[in-house]
Amino acid sequence: MSCGEPHETDCSEVLDHLYEFLDHEMPDADCTKFEVHFEECSPCLEKYGLEQAVKKLVKRCCGHDEVPTDLRAKVMGRIDLIRSGQTVPEHDVTATAQES
Numbered sequence: 001m002s003c004g005e006p007h008e009t010d011c012s013e014v015l016d017h018l019y020e021f022l023d024h025e026m027p028d029a030d031c032t033k034f035e036v037h038f039e040e041c042s043p044c045l046e047k048y049g050l051e052q053a054v055k056k057l058v059k060r061c062c063g064h065d066e067v068p069t070d071l072r073a074k075v076m077g078r079i080d081l082i083r084s085g086q087t088v089p090e091h092d093v094t095a096t097a098q099e100s
Contacts (some may be wrong), residue, residue, distance in 0.1 A: 003041050005036055007040055008033065008036070009033045009034065009036070011037075011041060013040075014034055015044065017030075018048060019051070021048075022048075022052060063083045065095070
């Protein structure tokens with residue numbers, strides 16, 4: 001999606017990293033670029049608002065369930081592998097999904 005207008009930060013970059021922005025998982029400088037983009041681009045601002053509403057709804061409806069400690073450890077382990085550039089074997093991902 002793009003509004004067709006030129007922006008310092010491209011719409012595709014904003015939408016590709018929207019959840020990082022929503023979850024406050026990006027550097028302050030990038031957050032500032034996104035905020036400026038939202039001020040200039042109503043389609044991206046609308047998408048941001050929609051995704052923010054969905055996150056709030058999910059949190060309200062599902063936010064009280066405790067995540068099992070072993071599941072959290074497995075997921076965090078997979079995230080660490082991916083962030084370090086290692087590949088996660090397909091059978092490990094499938095096995096984890098079936099165990100849950």
